[in-house]
Amino acid sequence: MLRANIQKSGLLKEMIKPLLQLPWVQEGVAWVKFSAKALWELPRAFRYWRETLRQMYIMGNQALPLVILASVFVSMVLALEWSKKLEPFGAKLMVGRIVGISVIREIGPMVTGLMVAGRTGAKIVSEIGNMVLGEQIDALRAFGTDPIGRLIVPRVFASVVVMGPLIIISDALAIIAGWFATVTWMGVDSDFFWLSFKAGILPKDIYVGLIKPPFFGLLIALISAFFGYTIKGGAEGMGRAATRTVMYSSLGVLIMDFILTKIVLAFS
Template sequence: MRDFLTPPIAALQDFIILAGRAVRNVFRPPHYADDIFLQMDIIGVGSLSIVILTGFFSGLVITMQMSRALAQYGATGQVGQIVAITLVRELGPVLTAILVAGRNASGIASELGSMKVTEQIDAMRALGTDPIQKLVTPRMIAMCVTLPMLTIVSDFVGIFGGFVIARLSLGLTASQYWTSAYQALEYNDIVQGLLKPFVFAFVISLVGCFYGLRTTGGTQGVGRATTQAVVVASVWVFVLTALLTRIFVNLN
């Protein structure tokens, strides 16, 4: 039992230490602003097109599915409300986070993993640079800034996707749809919809860095680290969204 439990507990401990150092470095010089902007470009701008695409189609699909159920009660006019709440509170943050986890947790893990196996991380330390300061903290900051922004874009594009169906297929007017969508959202929904991507960003970036930095075993090890990073980051997104939803539902 002890042998079985030791590795995951030790890994969790290492992860918490890495997270602690990465956060501490935010307040300590030197700050690598160039790296932060480069990562914001890679994570934020780089993920924009895929986030827009999936956001749009998820809004489209939710509207189509919901309209059928609402039609039974003659309430298709309320579809904007359902789309807005579902996307802003849950699907927007989670779908965007899963996409970014697949795209960037893997990218981060493979980049840092390759650096580890080619001794670039050791070289960095030998040349007087803290790899956590230079590599982890900029990725964490960039992800925490861009993921909430991407989520806002995804939410909006999703609601717009819903509007396309509401207008073309359900025959709702623009004001009917947008008023119902706008009025459905409360302060609590917005806070929840922005807090979730912030927490996900923190976990996705650090999981990617964590598995990248502990890569061993050459190129095969890089592949393994990349897979682990995506799987673990994705699972944590679902676990955390359940936890956060529970907290916010109770607050209501």
């Protein structure tokens, strides 16, 4: 029995070995190790608090215009579409509830995450990548400074924290935009819109909408920092790293949103 188990174990290892040789698997393992080290050293963000605050300010300022524009127009489209679809049933007054729940639970967090993935992700990978190509990372190591603690951790921490204010602003303006579109172009009474909105929103909806963005920010920062930290190939490599950062970060936001939604629904 023991010999049979050993043989099965050896056979399993032989089957897994070719899989571990695949480039994307090796890259995934490297990312997990990189992320684990960055998370382990996350308390260093307080040691380099000036750099952390600077990154928060820069990330927030750069991402905010994109987040606002995207959230506002997506919300207005949502409001117009639902108003038109519900009109034949005499249920246009439900638009306030639909806009509120959709924006707070899903549209606000997802749009914010995707915009940050494109703007902040590209910023992080270009900054870290330029430092690697300019041998500044090697210089830090030569002086006995851990580049992950000094450069990566402040950016990761800042990306997580800045998502909070961004999502609050995004949700608020998106809801106002949905109200404006519904009242101005679909003829819904303003008071009815807000009564419907208040009746539909529960505290758990707000909690769900606030829980998701920090996870998105963490994932975006870890992916973009990894591709910047492992960059190779000069300017051409920089282009590849930036493209892959935006692609994987955006995909990661969508997958993370699905996972968090499933978890929340399972416990609600």
